[in-house]
Amino acid sequence: MEKLQTCALARHGRALSELLAKPHRGNLIFKQWHSVLKTKAQNTTNSSTGNVSYNQEIARFKGPVKESDLDAVRAALSAPAPVQELKEGWEIPIVDLAQLRHSARSDAIRNQIRRACEEWGFFYVINHGIPEQVFSDMWEAYHALFQLPVENRTNFDCGPFIPPDILKKLNEKREEMKKYADYRDTIRLQNLNPDDESGTIASCPQFFRRPASNFYKALRNVGFELLEAMSESLGVRGDYLYNVTGENNAINSSLHFYSPDIDGNKNMGLNPHKDILTLTVLVQDDTGGLQVLKEDRWVDVKPFPGSLVVNVGEAIQAITNGKYKSVLHRVLNNPTKTRSSISCFLIPTPDSKIEPIPDLVNEENPALYPTSTWKTFVYNHYALALKF
Ligand SMILES: O=C(O)CCC(=O)C(=O)O
Numbered sequence: 202m203e204k205l206q207t208c209a210l211a212r213h214g215r216a217l218s219e220l221l222a223k224p225h226r227g228n229l230i231f232k233q234w235h236s237v238l239k240t241k242a243q244n245t246t247n248s249s250t251g252n253v254s255y256n257q258e259i260a261r262f263k264g265p266v267k268e269s270d271l272d273a274v275r276a277a278l279s280a281p282a283p284v285q286e287l288k289e290g291w292e293i294p295i296v297d298l299a300q301l302r303h304s305a306r307s308d309a310i311r312n313q314i315r316r317a318c319e320e321w322g323f324f325y326v327i328n329h330g331i332p333e334q335v336f337s338d339m340w341e342a343y344h345a346l347f348q349l350p351v352e353n354r355t356n357f358d359c360g361p362f363i364p365p366d367i368l369k370k371l372n373e374k375r376e377e378m379k380k381y382a383d384y385r386d387t388i389r390l391q392n393l394n395p396d397d398e399s400g401t402i403a404s405c406p407q408f409f410r411r412p413a414s415n416f417y418k419a420l421r422n423v424g425f426e427l428l429e430a431m432s433e434s435l436g437v438r439g440d441y442l443y444n445v446t447g448e449n450n451a452i453n454s455s456l457h458f459y460s461p462d463i464d465g466n467k468n469m470g471l472n473p474h475k476d477i478l479t480l481t482v483l484v485q486d487d488t489g490g491l492q493v494l495k496e497d498r499w500v501d502v503k504p505f506p507g508s509l510v511v512n513v514g515e516a517i518q519a520i521t522n523g524k525y526k527s528v529l530h531r532v533l534n535n536p537t538k539t540r541s542s543i544s545c546f547l548i549p550t551p552d553s554k555i556e557p558i559p560d561l562v563n564e565e566n567p568a569l570y571p572t573s574t575w576k577t578f579v580y581n582h583y584a585l586a587l588k589f
């Protein structure tokens with residue numbers, strides 16, 4: 202703590218304790234970009250963490266770490282929407298995968314998926330059949346990973362996936378971007394093929410490889426199954442979305458650890474953003490805080506034990522010519538508890554062609570997206586967001 206305090210003093214010329222005493226201590230100075238967690242166990246009540254917990258004071262104030270640029274870019278993609286009361290009875294749709302696998306019910310479930318993608322862009326998946334052990338092993342590995350000293354992360358935490366020239370522009374806008382800082386720590390893994398133990402996963406610590414491989418394989422395969430159902434729900438061949446996103450067996454992942462909102466400032470753990478990729482499959486612990494925007498209202502994606510949370514990415518929105526929605530979502534920090542989540546992103550390969558499905562384009566529905574490669578799509582996406 203002492204070291205961090207010195208660091209805060211040096212940077213901001215004020216003692217940490219002084220700032221902590223102020224009612225507005227959630228000010229920009231402390232909205233650091235990343236946080237680092239480790240050491241001293243505290244009595245946090247995060248059920249999925251078991252006995253493991255992290256020192257939240259440190260988590261909040263260490264930083265900025267090597268620029269969590271992606272968060273800032275994502276935040277810049279759209280201004281935060283107005284916060285309104287949640288509408289009673291609005292619930293995220295639930296998709297029962299066991300029923301989808303049951304031929305007598307699969308049509309009905311595909312229709313549910315279609316509606317969920319059109320109306321919400323988000324849904325829960327239940328009865329996916331992934332053994333509980335896969336999750337518990339992964340959570341254990343997750344917590345062990347976060348306990349490593351931050352300098353030991355460089356081998357495997359790939360940082361943001363942003364084209365270098367965009368990154369340069371972003372650095373020029375750094376001050377402006379600070380207002381979008383998030384209260385959390387994130388480890389990012391990129392281009393990880395869970396089938397290939399000699400690939401990217403080999404740069405992860407030994408203890409993490411096996412549980413991560415099992416976990417990502419399971420989540421990715423659920424993602425593939427959903428891509429098939431989504432293709433069919435659009436009236437195209439079952440392998441359409443899978444093929445069009447490049448038959449990529451590798452995934453990206455963000456492992457998030459959210460600090461408690463100890464000053465009650467309703468700080469943002471993760472600013473409103475859309476996922477740019479194909480499909481996100483996410484697990485969250487039982488803390489809650491994830492919200493999705495629907496008709497200008499934030500709706501809670503409440504923890505639902507045993508479920509996966511799935512959301513449509515920008516790539517699918519483009520391929521479906523806007524029919525399936527990639528929607529804004531955010532995470533609010535819990536007042537007292539930490540929160541853990543792991544996103545598994547299905548990603549196209551760089552040369553994949555991203556363009557609307559021809560059958561979905563007609564006179565009434567002109568193409569809303571030009572044909573591009575995934576690489577260009579990503580570039581344009583960020584460039585547009587940053588308005589240069
Ligand atoms: O932590 C969560 O629940 C959301 C994470 C998320 O939106 C992301 O990684 O893109």
Ligand SMILES: [Fe+2]
Pocket residue numbers: 474475476481530
């Ligand atoms: Fe997201």
